[in-house]
Amino acid sequence: MAGRQTNRLRGHGLVDQGTTVSFRFDGQQLTGHPGDTLASALLANGIRLVGRSFKYHRPRGILTAGSEEPNALVELRQGARREPNTRATTIELYDGLEAASQNRWPSLKADLLSLNQLAAPLLGAGFYYKTFMWPAAFWEKLYEPMIRRAAGLGYPSKQADPDSYEKTNAFCDVLVIGAGPAGLSAALAAAKAGARVILCDEDFALGGRLLSERGDVDGESGAPGRRPRRPNSSPPDCRILRRTTVFGAYDGGVYAAVERVSDHLPVPPEHAPRQRLWRIVAKQAIVCAGAFERPIVFGDNDRPGVMLAGAVRTYVNRFGVAPGQNAVIFADNDAALRTATDLADAGLTVQAIVDPRPQGSAAAEQVAAGTGALYLRGVIEKVRGAHGVRVVGVRDNQGGTRTIKCDLLAISGGWNPALNLTTHLGGKPRWDDSRACLVPGDLPAGMRVAGAAVGEVSTEACLASGEAAGAGAARDCGFSPSAPSRPAPDRQIAPATPVWQVETGRGKAFVDSQNDVAVSDVKLAAREGFRVPDHVKRYTTLGMATDQGKTSNLNGAAILAEATGRYLGAVGSTTFRPPYTPVSIGALAGHHRGTDFRPTRLTPSHRWAEEQGAVFVEVGMWMRALMFPRPEESAQETVNREVANTRAHVGVCDVSTLGKIDVQGTDAAAFLDKVYINGFSKLAVGKARYGLMLREDGFAMDDGTTARLAEDHFYMTTTTANAVRVSQHLEFCQEVLWPELDVQTVSATEQWAQYAVAGPNARAVIAALLDSGQDISNDAFPYMACGTFKICGGVPARLFRLSFSGELAYEIGVPARYGDGLIRAIMDAGAAHGIAPYGTEALGVMRIEKGHAAGPELNGQTTAHDLGLGRMMSKKKDFVGRFLGEREALNEPARAALVGLKPLDPKVRVSAGAHLVPKGADAVAANDQGYVTSQAYSPELKSFVALAMLSNGPARHGEVLKVCDPLRGSETLAEVCSPHFVDPDGERLRV
């Protein structure tokens, strides 16, 4: 049986009372109406206790009606969609909603962990730093788990999020943040002037405080029961984003917003995201974010049933809910008197208006008389009721005390402008003495603030300031707005007389109820020397967590000011940073998760390789074929077969992922002389050459081969990993360092499909592809030759006689669109010659057998000398890295340089990353002489082999060293040798 909505005010408010929706809270079946929030529906059902506090597990209720809520945090939904720390005040009610209270065990009403309250003296300000310091060993095993168990917020689901999130961009002339009276008025004024406007509001309904207050706007009555009227002619260009929080302001008029597209639904509709992240680029922005009402701090002010006076009006007027039947009002301002009137007009009882202002208020006295309430000059100093307010104790000005039975205590200490967005770029708020609040200070370029966010109080003033800001923003975008229709707001307001806290009360007086920070904690911090609000925040946790102190920061600053005997305006406040309210990681990630975390690049032979059953490996963004296993083959057997087949017959491998850069211009050769350590000017047309590039600090950056296709045309290859970096480096050299050279470079990586065909039969395979009349005999097309040919009936192909494997080999390139066809043609042509494809694993084995440096050796810490290429460094020309590369220390023999390693036991794998120490020496850092970079099993040598960087390495061939891998727990002996394990003289290349 669903609970009855005992506190629903029939006929009141903007919710659709004709339609009933069901929801569950802590397993209890309840009902509400469309238009409710979870908070308003709970209150309608008479539920005031909704959670337990962070440290002391004190019972907590609902303080606010908005996103600033510190207390009413719940776990929303179940299973993979469970979302902890969700503010009940912003959750839009839907049929089937499930929520659970947090931070209680075993149940909300009987929370055994509330025993923490007894340990309260231990949990004061800075308790993390003090109480649990000793003994140190207890921290990890005892204190930390204990604190985490007892203190904490909700729990995440720990399952993958089943929903999707997306990101989008928007551009506008004027961005209006907040759709209250000021925001609506600003958007209208800007749009009427012709500006493209985006209007965002975090709420699901537009209107802001207009939804919560009764009163007339332009002759039409406001809430309850009336929705804001749509303008007769819709504005020319105004995009309205509801459920959209602008949470950050960034440089150059960039704003970030999150739109909760589907959070108000049980499950997102098919193909719809749960949330959408907006990047909005606005020429002008108007912050109309409203204001936060601030509490007055007094003893036991955290009991359920203590609620901000403005929130009480919201629940009564907007949601048609009585937050209590018997109310007491405790406020230091006349604006809060509307709460008494609205409660009384809704048929509820107002027991008393307690006025702490020394001078009192005639208006308050009048409202009290009109609503049948007592008017008491004094303060609230105690609140009783274990799970909600039952009785409040009032101390009057004469020192007399009395108790009043009530179930709702509406409090107000004034209003703080929601100026958070104005400070995200470093702006400092300014203290306004007469309003007793911080108001926006210097604003970033292109930003305006209007309405309550700039300290306006009345609806008329908000409408007028919004209109003026909207017109001003449109004007700054080059439009001509019409003259304002509303008079400028009257800025003469009675100075506020704020009451921050009640000193005389007993019981813990909470400044920040989300973090259980009491007045005593702030005072303790002050006694311990903390004077800056940002420091007090870190020490006491005041203003941390999901609400970032929206209802507590200024009270904390005021108490700090008092405790340190300073003027509040000089103490200031904490720094507001993005995000304004919590943003889910999912929204920030968008579609970039799982395999979509970054783009996947496929090689031209990918589909063909899939058909062959290839196993793929991620190399950067590329998917490359790792190997082509046959049935019943182990991975090692596959690699051994692919290597052996290539060395005995012929193999083919897709090398399209290598970076390919086209270099053209009359100074192309001179340019290459500048970027490689070795010379290219004398390279003949039709020839290719290996080259090494350094960084300007003398360390190796990348290597590859460059072929001269014509006098002024070169074709460079880079390693797969560095393709983008080298391309950017060349552009830097060309545009910044040597702009006088006539040269252009462009990446052609994706334009060319390229295959390595290697092995004794490689020539026969290539020859079979060539159209007739073309000669690639060893004389006509020797080692390191390059040229353009026609293959397969007229397809243009570039042929390079290059070898990474050490065998007679060619690289053949065709425009990428022929890539799939070419691999199939190569396989067909090679069938008669014993061809088999090989993957990157076999490619790696063969390059290690040949001692070619690759990624593990080009690790950013090696020089040309270290790689055994020191003699390639030209002495005659300028090139990048020349000067610092010649530094003595980078060339001394003691540096670790490239060697080969052969384990004494050929069956023992030498692990990459292992360190080398002298045989018989201890495996300690002091004995370290180098490290293993690459290792493989060499089918040709029938032994494991490795490449290593060894101090004075080239002079130590034949020496036996200990290879230590403490990480994997292995030690083995290996002999130092030349890195060229196979065909050291390169005879196979040249046949």
Added chain:
Amino acid sequence: MRITCPYCGERALDEFTYRGDATVKRPDSLDENTAEAWVDYVYLRDNPAGPHKELWHHGAGCHAWLEVTRDTVTHEILDVAFARKGC
């Protein structure tokens, strides 16, 4: 942050990569007396508060190297020009 590329117009920050100070001049590597200048060029940078000329690469756009004058305090972009002079 937004940068107005002379070729491509106003673009989002993610399209660009930062390199650093645009005012440092590469010494002559064939002049043996430039050791200090080289250390200065490669390793040492000023850290001014205020307008700063710096190199940005428009990698997700036209690939031009740009000389951007940026206020390091306010992040305001004061000027954008091609790093290649005479363009």
